[in-house]
Amino acid sequence: MIGETPTPTVSALAHQFDDLTQQNEADDLGMWLFLSTELMFFGGLFLAYTVYRRQDEATFAAASQELDLFWGTLNTAILLTSSLTVALATHAAESRQRQQLIGLLTATIGLGSLFVSIKFMEYHQKYVHGLMPLGGLPFHWDGPSPAHAALFFDLYFLMTGVHALHMLIGLVILLVLLVKAIRGGLLGDHAAPVRVTGLYWHFVDVVWVFLFPMLYLIGAR
Amino acid sequence: MTILVAPESAATPSQPRTQQRNYLTDGYSVRSWLLTTDHKRIAILYLLSITFFFLLGGAAVIVVRLDLMTPQADLVQSETYNKLFTAHGVIMVFFFLIPSIPAVLGNFLVPLMVGARDLAFPRLNLLSWYVYMLGELFTLYALLAGGVDTGWTFYAPYSSTYSNTYVMATAVGIFITGFSSILTGLNFIVTIHKMRAPGLTWFRLPLFIWALYATSIIMVLGTPVLAITLLLVGMERLLGIGIFDPRLGGDPILFQHLFWFYSHPAVYIMILPSMGVVSEIIPCYCRKRPFGYAFIGFSSVAIAVFSFLVWGHHLFVSGQSIYAGMVFSMLSYLVAIPSAVKVFNWTASLHKGSISFDTPMLYALGFVGLFTMGGLTGLFVAALAVDVHVHDTYFIVAHFHYIMVGGAVMGYLGGIHFWWPKMTGRIYPEGWARLSAILIFVGFNLTFFPQYILGYLGMPRRYHVYPPEFQVLNVMSSAGASILGMGYFFPLTYLSWSLYFGKRASPNPWRATGLEWQTSSPPPTENFSETPVVLDEAYDYHRFDSLAATEGGGK
Amino acid sequence: MIDDGFRLLPEQASTLAPHVDLLYYFLLGVALFFTVLITVLIIYFSIKYRRGNTRVDRSSRPGHSTLLEIIWMVVPLIFSMGIFGWGATLYFSEYRPPAGAMEIRTVAKQWMWKFQHPNGHREINTLHIPLGQPIKMIMISEDVIHSLYVPAFRVKRDVLPGSYSSCWFEATRTGDFHLFCAEYCGTNHSRMIGRVIVMEPAEYEDWLGGGSAKETxxxxxxxxxxxxxxxxxxxxxxxxxxxxxxxxxxxxxxxxxxxxxxxxxxxxxxxxxxxxxxxxxxxxxxxxxxxxxxxxxxxxxxxxxxxxxxxxx
Missing domain, CATH: 1.10.760.10 (Cytochrome c-like domain)
Known part of the structure; x- marks a missing residue:
């Protein structure tokens, strides 16, 4: 999908398609199908979360309170803003506004990097506080069910980790797009890569919109 | 399906051109193969890779069957035995059966059948082969480094905590390979939706396309769940997280739910494409439109949808709630209905046909018979009380081999023979091919029918040593397996032989309808010299034959 | 001793076995009927409509028939719903032990079965039970998943680590019967086998009484x-x-x-x-x-x- 559109020196139309409409529709459908795959991938994690939260809701709520609501909320705001910038970038690419496209892509990359940095800083905090039950690291839990609390943090690291991995992949793709945009590509008929990357970026945002309440907000504060 | 060019008249003039320029002669360098984005060349790459893995998986099971000739452990140690049946299962399921028809015949035929120049995303298609090969490398490494002994089902907590073998490398291999199957499915869905030739409406599509469309839905929606499951097993081994290990608060039954949510639909990834192949072959060798075209097409989609609702029938004795068991049992019976619809329609298609018994037809008829038996024994294992008895016994082994080998592999071989002239431009030797089709059918039944009896008698699966009273049936099964093995060996030999010495094929040697037969054999790189336009229904053999008759008889 | 002659069906040695077998016979009948039906039709059509046979009437070929489609959807549906109900009813009674069943506590581990009788008597890989007495197995595993399987009783239940599972049976014949582990559990899975010895109740009491006093x-x-x-x-x-x-x-x-x-x-x-x-x-x-x-x-x-x-x- 991303790689299917040739560089701007050649025609925007790949040889297997008859016209641009067909190609654009195919690109979009392809990305939507890929997102449905992603949905099922995260679905497995959401199921595991639901099963274990149902087993012991009190412990999950208590463990949730150990997460830092400030950074979580800030990250939500950052990510939602980046969704806006990527949507505007798609518009800029389609309406052939090169400077705007470069600016908006840069903004999206900046916001995305900020999100990932904050996430890793939170991971570090958890490590320092002994709340990282991975690979035999010490885990301190004073509450009644340490094993179940460890499960919460396992799921926290897994779900946000897989999410952060998706963010990093998105950032790499955005960087490639930025280079192309600086070289004068991705405008008008060639905008499809920006559009499908935008779709992907929105999806990663939506996943976070579910992760945030499931992980940060379930504990009464 | 009729296109603007009359069927047979195109054959003669295009004959010399065929030998000059086609996808096979379009570049001979290694690079031209390894960096190709031509769906037909990628299909050939897949054909070679999965044949290699078929031989490897077959070799593993030869030792298993030899060892089972006696009740004691006399050929290999139990540890080795366990690694061998695991290798057989992992290789055959993930590296042979799942890619078999979609990645080989599907890749080759989908663009040809819908009248397109290529799949929607050719580079993604090439990527999927590389991803498959990367997964293959990991799994091969695991096998060579010491093997895995978890069984292809990887049940936790044995796989996640107790087994000391190369579970990680295998899981990574399957995880990666899964993405190749996702990319293939995605490519097919987009191509079928967006790239059909003018006039090729949904109800004019070949039934093979319907079947692959249904298969692709399962690939796209099911495979990621297996991926996340294996990722969790891997994380549990690597980082000691406790999702499936009860010692850490996890639930091993959750693994089974997640695993079968993919792996039950995966059975339909294997069988649906075969059903599609049979739906192509039967009309051609009966010279008539299949009975109930729409019902065969929609039953494929129905099977794909139902396949996602029945995973719990693998858990009848596992400790899931008995009420859940009842729901899953009932839903499992519902999936039997579209399968029955297909069998009845294929049988009815023979009525008033003009039937000839060429090799692909022998495979197709064999498929219908064996699939019927495999499907009907599905009724046994979906019946809760009977399943409690036969669960995890040889009855199950026989049941799923009837579906996966009697069904999927028969369909695959039938399809390979049917489209061999199209893929290679050569005709295989008919006598040898018929002989091996019959050998495979006989050998298959001798191998697996005794296993039904063994299973009801109570012999559990994955048993290295067993009580002596089971020996007679095991010896019968092993004897049948040697015939079956020979049956598989023949096609390998004469198909390779035909590449050099086979008769050259005309564009349409079987006088079949379908767009793929309207271009030369083998097709040119761009598939069609001009975009075909479809004016008629699929499988209009009546019109095809009368047209050929008026033009002086279709050779 | 365990009967090791050649046979096509396992022995029936529990109250459940004849019921399961009856359903099995019925299913065999259904399967046989449809297999024969399809096979005979294929062979009949293949001969009658073979290409060489030019004398047969091939005019007015039907392309589809909604009525036929409905028939061959509804008839199998009715059959299969009947089988479902039958199987489910049996399953229900299979996993719901009657009140007053004698409880035998079972701990499975790689690769052995440990049983404890209500009076505290323990045994490994061999299980003695009295005839005509409902027995409820309460089972747990110390390591991986195992599965208790007695073919002659038509009973099987996975034994899980971390939670109890149970099943029950009532033996109707004295004798020796196989006990298998049916869920793959590692290297010696196929050696995790044992015997169930069904005894007359009086004999069972004698057997229990033997040996030193135990703590229940x-x-x-x-x-x-x-x-x-x-x-x-x-x-x-x-x-x-x-x-x-x-x-x-x-x-x-x-x-x-x-x-x-x-x-x-x-x-x-x-x-x-x-x-x-x-x-x-x-x-x-x-x-x-x-x-x-x-x-x-x-x-x-x-x-x-x-x-x-x-x-x-």
């Missing part, structure tokens, strides 16, 4: 209950006010903090000993410490046996 699981549970100081809070009269009463607890519906209710079964007791905070009874504080790691599977079974034995005062 209930007595052992009571001893543990005191040794672990459970008794300081869970007083026999239930009058400390710090914890809900244990007497008559098993099988009762319990209201939990947060409003949910749960049936107090063996798995609930097990969870409450290992993870007391998970499901706290309404009106009580989560004060109890976890006993995870302090008791092994066999001791847990004994503790639960003791709690089960506490009748309602």
């Amino acid at each position: 699981p209930v007595a052992a549970g009571q001893r543990l209950f005191e040794e672990l100081r459970c008794v300081t809070c869970h007083r026999p009269d239930g009058a400390t006010g710090r914890c809900p009463p244990l007497a008559g607890l098993l099988g009762r519906e319990v209201k939990l903090t947060g409003g949910a209710t749960i049936i107090a079964d063996e798995n609930y007791l097990r969870e409450s000993i290992l993870r007391p905070a998970a499901k706290v009874v309404e009106g009580f504080q989560p004060l109890m410490p976890s006993y995870d790691g302090q008791v092994d599977e066999e001791q847990l079974i004994q503790l639960i046996s003791y709690i089960k034995s506490l009748a309602k005062p």
